[in-house]
Amino acid sequence: MKKFSLLMFLFIIMLVFPKGADASSYSAKIYMNENELNLSQGVHVENINGTVMVPIRVISENLGYSVSWNKAAQKVTVQGGGKTVEMVVGSSSANIDGNRENIAKAPVLRGGTTIIPIRFVSEQMGMNVSWNNHEKAVYLITPDYVGSNPGGSQNGSLTTIDGISFSNNRLMVAATGTVKPKVMTLTSPDRIVIDIENAEFSKDFGSNNNLDDTYHGDLAVTGYPDVKSVRYSLFNNNPSTVRMVIDLSYAKNYTLHNDASGLFIVDLNTASTPAPEPGAKGKKLVVIDAGHGAHDPGAISVSKKKEKDFALSLALKTAKLLQNDKNIDVVLTRSDDTFLELRDRVKIANNLKADVFISIHANAGPSSASGTETFYERSSSKSLANVIHKHMLKAVGLKDRKVKYGNFHVIRETNMPAILLEVGFLTNKTDESKLFDNNVQNRVAQSIVDGLKEYIK
Ligand SMILES: [Zn+2]
Structure with missing residues (x-):
């Protein structure tokens, strides 16, 4: 009334x-x-x-x-x-x-x-x-409508595209259901077109990725000389087809990695000879996972900074240092402000048969809580945790909260030694100023690399 x-x-x-x-x-x-x-x-x-x-x-x-x-x-x-x-x-x-x-x-x-x-x-x-x-x-x-549903575009049997990311010159696409991507190279302009028939974007795809009302979107790709942009769209409704396009700077070969797990990879790290698998030729493959992303900010700091931004910044710095190492290949689960489900982060590491998985986070708690801690879930991850923690602790210069057992999805479900770093507390003033200090981040990135080298040798 x-x-x-x-x-x-x-x-x-x-x-x-x-x-x-x-x-x-x-x-x-x-x-x-x-x-x-x-x-x-x-x-x-x-x-x-x-x-x-x-x-x-x-x-x-x-x-x-x-x-x-x-x-x-x-x-x-x-x-x-x-x-x-x-x-x-x-x-x-x-x-x-x-x-x-x-x-x-x-x-x-x-x-x-x-x-x-x-x-x-x-x-x-x-x-x-x-x-x-x-x-x-x-x-x-309308919610109460029971329709004839012609064309079967809503019959629920479609593969859903859950996530997409581009890292280390590889397009990685996570899906639920069987994926049989059709990949074509086209010229004028040079591009690689990937069609996934009987597929649609998942309900959450639009909140985690850039996707407009007309089901078009793109991925922020910078720093890759081969690639100008990556776009995707719901290309056709009958059959429902998701199309992804890698716009190339010049004609380029690719390798398609696809297995039954729902993750496929279009790898541009190829020359005229077949590309070595990541981690091949005795190289160790390290997957660096920046926690959170996009709509998921993670913890919020004292001065309203976001955990997702800290994690991405440190992950990018670490990956850049690792790229100079002749014995290590590195893949990032995300290289920009996008979001991946935890299971998709695991999928990337397991599918690539990575040797090491490191997930980067920052902590939250009462304002007095401070310090650095490193988590492992499986006993096979403990020695990795010990070595990385030792180096990281020195670089951060905060209280030692030790190496601990933690039941986190990404370090539990991965198949290789896997650890989760809580570098410091965003909710503590001293910790926060260190976490967002560029010099400290560079030191911590270097300490992770030093730890990896000691672990791998
Ligand atoms: Zn976190």
């Missing part, structure tokens, strides 16, 4: 002004429960940098939700299915039943019409939303 009377006082107008022509708009279609919606004359569905935006009248006229517009506050309120979604023009933060949530693209005021992201609003209302890039169409399915 209170909500109702509040609404009565709002200055409400339903916008009916037709939208003017716009370069980025096109007449995309919207289907709800397999029926095409009859959009009013002049209504444009537009794609702004991968986010599908519609005028708010589509939400009321076509989707049937209650929409109000507060002109003074520039606020759109959508109500339906017991939910209230409030969005403000230009603000990337929405209010859902009183809770804040981020929107990929803020509502925009254009020519007297407010346009809002249809995926965000529809999903809040409990609908299943998908985009068909060939038809340029949005598909909405």
Whole structure:
């Protein structure tokens, strides 16, 4: 009742002004429960940098939700299915039943019409939303709908693509289910195209990786002379096909590593002769795992810095030092701010038959807690833990919290000696300033390398 009377006082107008022509708009279609919606004359569905935006009248006229517009506050309120979604023009933060949530693209005021992201609003209302890039169409399915489901694109038997990362000139893709990637090299421009049929992006892929409403995304790849960029998309709907493209600087061979475990690797470390497997020719293969990433910040420090950033920085520094070592190959589970599930980090190390696995983290606790500790889970990892800890402790210069047993997934499920480093406490002022000190990070990276050399020899 209170909500109702509040609404009565709002200055409400339903916008009916037709939208003017716009370069980025096109007449995309919207289907709800397999029926095409009859959009009013002049209504444009537009794609702004991968986010599908519609005028708010589509939400009321076509989707049937209650929409109000507060002109003074520039606020759109959508109500339906017991939910209230409030969005403000230009603000990337929405209010859902009183809770804040981020929107990929803020509502925009254009020519007297407010346009809002249809995926965000529809999903809040409990609908299943998908985009068909060939038809340029949005598909909405209401929660109660039992459809004929033609084409079988939602039959649940698809392989899901869970994660993607590029490290050490290798594209690594983690999937659930059987993967049979088709790899082609194309020219003008030089590129490697990988098609995975009967596959789709997993539900979490978009929150862990860069993926827009139209199922297009890319991976930040820097520092690899062979590679300009890595892109991926839901290329086809029938059969559902995920396509990945490695844009090359010049024509390049590759090796495909694929086994039944769901991880496949497109390896660019090849010349005219077949590439040695990583870790081949007596070289030891070290996998460095920077903890957390993307939406998972890990622990937050006293001054609001993130564990994921510390872990990545130290992992990159360590890998760079190891690349100069003729006896060691190094692979990073992530080399930028992306996220991998713990099982995918394990998969990378196990599939590559790595010799050593090191996961980098920083600790959190009461503000008085301080110091460096190293965890092992299997007894076969203990000597590695001892050696690395000895070197690292000297480099960090904090209290010795010793080598300890710890039941962590990544050091338990890996098949090789595996340890997890808690370099210091982000929640302690002294520790924090050391952890984010560039010189200390360089010293710690060098100490990990020194420890590895002592362990491997
Ligand atoms: Zn952590």
